[in-house]
Amino acid sequence: MGEDRIFYNAGFKPYEITRRYSDSEVLFDWIERDRYLMRQVTISINVRKWLVFIFNAATEEKRKTIKRWNMKDHFLEFFCTLKYNESGRYISFIVIQGGSKSIIITPESPHKEGWGNIAHKFTNFINDTNRVKNPIPGRNRQTKTSYKEAFKNSRWMTEETKTTHITARNNKISVIGGSRTESDLLSRCLVGKFQLSPKETPTLSDVRKWACNTWKSTFGVNVFGMNDSQYLFEFPTRKAEHVMTGEWIWQKKKLNLRWWNTTVGCWPEEINRDWV
Numbered sequence: 001m002g003e004d005r006i007f008y009n010a011g012f013k014p015y016e017i018t019r020r021y022s023d024s025e026v027l028f029d030w031i032e033r034d035r036y037l038m039r040q041v042t043i044s045i046n047v048r049k050w051l052v053f054i055f056n057a058a059t060e061e062k063r064k065t066i067k068r069w070n071m072k073d074h075f076l077e078f079f080c081t082l083k084y085n086e087s088g089r090y091i092s093f094i095v096i097q098g099g100s101k102s103i104i105i106t107p108e109s110p111h112k113e114g115w116g117n118i119a120h121k122f123t124n125f126i127n128d129t130n131r132v133k134n135p136i137p138g139r140n141r142q143t144k145t146s147y148k149e150a151f152k153n154s155r156w157m158t159e160e161t162k163t164t165h166i167t168a169r170n171n172k173i174s175v176i177g178g179s180r181t182e183s184d185l186l187s188r189c190l191v192g193k194f195q196l197s198p199k200e201t202p203t204l205s206d207v208r209k210w211a212c213n214t215w216k217s218t219f220g221v222n223v224f225g226m227n228d229s230q231y232l233f234e235f236p237t238r239k240a241e242h243v244m245t246g247e248w249i250w251q252k253k254k255l256n257l258r259w260w261n262t263t264v265g266c267w268p269e270e271i272n273r274d275w276v
Helices: 045-060 116-133 147-152 180-186 204-214 240-244
Strands: 005-010 013-021 026-033 038-044 067-073 076-085 088-097 100-107 165-169 172-176 189-194 222-225 231-234 253-259
Touching: 005 116, 013 116, 026 045, 026 100, 038 045, 038 088, 038 100, 045 067, 045 076, 045 088, 045 116, 189 240, 204 222, 204 231, 240 253
Parallel strands: none
Antiparallel strands: 005 013, 013 026, 026 038, 067 076, 076 088, 088 100, 165 172, 189 231, 189 253, 222 231
């Protein structure tokens, strides 16, 4: 297969699944298209495997009945229900994240054959993901290239090695390592700002309580105030990546998030901010 996208039809509706990679895991964007709407959810590979099980279990059930399944994955809750109406059977897949909800509806095939063929497509896509995720490194021979150049141009170079100082003298290469602590901290921190007017900006105490309740599955989230009504969220692990994939609401107002860098929220000393 080797492609990062698959397509299939169910109940005369087209569906699309796109695979993408983060630093820590594989994510799938699942899209349902209809004449007047489009629905989309983002799930992990573990949830995708769970859906394979549910689609196969629903296929084995031949009666018009109702069955329910649920699971949690990081900050998200997932609910699957086998239902039926006058048009036939269908599976509803609901994702609940904070105060938001997304849904994908997958009807049974017109010939009442269940969802086995879709589950088979899911399985092949998952297996192909494992092959793509762990490729066998090739041995590309490069001539007339020094070790120093090869090191600096390596496609596998980490953020830590990008900050290293490399010198060559008397056929010897000297590498002074960069700061790993700062890189790790940046990868665990997000900067957020609520879509509010300055007068409506919540206090730091309110934001800390909200973060504790919203991301209660992660212990030790630190929140700090920054300039321009921004907040720095420091996570104890790489949970920041999972938070970035979601949409978070405080009192019906969206929290805009981005990765932290060392200059976010800083102003040059010589700049005077005049309010009009």
